[in-house]
Amino acid sequence: MTDRTAPTGRTALPDATAPSRARRRGVAGWVDVRGRRLGGWAFILNRVTGLGVLFYLYLHLLVLSQLAIGPGAWDSLLKNWFLNPVFLVLDVVLLAGLLIHGLNGIRVSLVGFGLVVSRQKALLGAFGTIGAIVLLIGTLMFISHGG
Amino acid sequence: MSDTVTFRVHRFKHGDAASHHDSFEFEPGPRSTVLDALTAIRRTQDPTLTLRHSCFHASCGTCGMKVNGQEVLACVTNVRELGTGEVTVDPLGNAPLVNDLVVDMGPFYARLNAVERPLVRESELVTGARTASGIPQPLRYEDCIECGICISACPIAATDPEYLGPAALAAADRVREEPRGGDVPFVLGLADAPHGAWRCHVAFECSEACPSNEAPASHIMQLRRSLIGRRWRALLAQPVGAGR
Numbered sequence: 001m002t003d004r005t006a007p008t009g010r011t012a013l014p015d016a017t018a019p020s021r022a023r024r025r026g027v028a029g030w031v032d033v034r035g036r037r038l039g040g041w042a043f044i045l046n047r048v049t050g051l052g053v054l055f056y057l058y059l060h061l062l063v064l065s066q067l068a069i070g071p072g073a074w075d076s077l078l079k080n081w082f083l084n085p086v087f088l089v090l091d092v093v094l095l096a097g098l099l100i101h102g103l104n105g106i107r108v109s110l111v112g113f114g115l116v117v118s119r120q121k122a123l124l125g126a127f128g129t130i131g132a133i134v135l136l137i138g139t140l141m142f143i144s145h146g147g
Numbered sequence: 148m149s150d151t152v153t154f155r156v157h158r159f160k161h162g163d164a165a166s167h168h169d170s171f172e173f174e175p176g177p178r179s180t181v182l183d184a185l186t187a188i189r190r191t192q193d194p195t196l197t198l199r200h201s202c203f204h205a206s207c208g209t210c211g212m213k214v215n216g217q218e219v220l221a222c223v224t225n226v227r228e229l230g231t232g233e234v235t236v237d238p239l240g241n242a243p244l245v246n247d248l249v250v251d252m253g254p255f256y257a258r259l260n261a262v263e264r265p266l267v268r269e270s271e272l273v274t275g276a277r278t279a280s281g282i283p284q285p286l287r288y289e290d291c292i293e294c295g296i297c298i299s300a301c302p303i304a305a306t307d308p309e310y311l312g313p314a315a316l317a318a319a320d321r322v323r324e325e326p327r328g329g330d331v332p333f334v335l336g337l338a339d340a341p342h343g344a345w346r347c348h349v350a351f352e353c354s355e356a357c358p359s360n361e362a363p364a365s366h367i368m369q370l371r372r373s374l375i376g377r378r379w380r381a382l383l384a385q386p387v388g389a390g391r
């Protein structure tokens with residue numbers, strides 16, 4: 001057997017670790033939306049919402065830890081903070097983030113395993129529509145319960 | 148209203164500390180392309196402007212660049228249809244910069260060579276085409292014109308210099324579909340790697356940007372599907388208790 005890694009008549013891959021003038025934009029390349037299309041936006045939003053929801057998870061645990069202090073601490077948190085309209089808006093943002101990340105995650109999983117590839121745009125549109133409808137219903141529920 | 152369009156063109160010469168944009172005025176006709184504009188600018192305004200081009204008809208793949216932030220072939224991009232009074236022209240991204248609008252295509256070509264893709268399709272010979280006597284039967288080439296637009300549009304290539312990239316992965320999938328003497332297990336081995344087909348995050352920017360109907364993202368997904376099948380088969384072929 002010939003050594004597959006040695007270039008015997010084959011072109012070896014360039015040394016990717018060599019310092020280059022590659023002008024890779026690094027992390028800026030992920031979040032730069034200029035010129036990007038729908039799938040590019042989905043990628044960026046998935047990343048941002050994934051990190052956002054992760055941040056929220058820790059925040060959530062921190063808030064829940066107030067329960068350990070006692071009912072007084074919890075009740076005052078509720079009264080002074082969470083019934084505030086600002087938090088109502090944040091609830092909508094959280095729901096939007098979860099919907100974007102979850103639905104896009106299902107899309108990425110399906111398409112990424114080679115399923116629904118030829119209809120991937122329609123899938124994105126369908127999930128977008130489902131997400132918008134659920135977000136609308138959720139927002140109305142937040143308003144009716146929080147008011 | 149003047150029909151003159153201002154071209155803001157990326158400039159960089161060897162030894163420059165940083166790149167900048169120079170502005171040039173150009174009056175496009177109804178069918179002027181960005182490449183027409185740039186070659187006219189070079190001819191009449193600044194002979195030091197460097198760019199790559201050859202065929203002027205979307206075949207050679209040398210004139211890929213970013214026009215108003217999006218990757219296009221300059222030779223088939225109509226200036227008027229852009230609809231902007233100012234047109235910004237930049238070199239392709241995710242490739243080493245050489246000069247003005249020229250990037251080093253070497254690493255990109257090396258990846259295409261690594262997957263040892265044959266250039267002529269067997270499945271779609273142009274059998275219906277009529278040829279004059281003495282002229283051989285026309286051949287059907289692969290769709291990819293090796294322009295590098297896909298890797299410039301890819302958000303993953305922005306942070307992973309080792310990523311094989313859309314064009315090479317699409318080419319690998321073409322080898323899988325039609326080996327034509329290629330070493331399929333070797334090529335699939337290159338693709339079945341962290342910086343291969345699994346690196347993609349399904350943004351589909353490559354397929355959107357590709358000017359030549361190659362649909363590299365769909366090829367990456369097909370490739371993954373067959374790689375999953377390959378892994379299953381390898382797993383099932385293992386004798387019970389092996390690997391312990």
Ligand code: HEM
Pocket residue numbers: 043046047048049050051053054055057098101102103104105106108109347348
């Ligand atoms: C609703 C169910 C969820 C689904 C279906 C889902 C699915 C996914 C998928 C498929 C990816 C990979 C995306 C890619 O390849 O670009 C991903 C990335 C990620 N997810 Fe989730 N996820 C869910 C919930 C969550 C939650 C609750 C969190 C945070 C606590 C989270 C945090 C992240 C992060 C940080 C990433 C990495 C982002 C990136 O690589 O761009 N996900 N998720």
Ligand code: SF4
Pocket residue numbers: 208290291292293294295296297298313314317353356357358359360361362363
């Ligand atoms: S796959 Fe498309 S965008 Fe990429 S190099 Fe080939 S023709 Fe250009």
Ligand code: FES
Pocket residue numbers: 200201202203204205206207208209210211220221222223
């Ligand atoms: S000049 Fe050949 S593709 Fe544009």
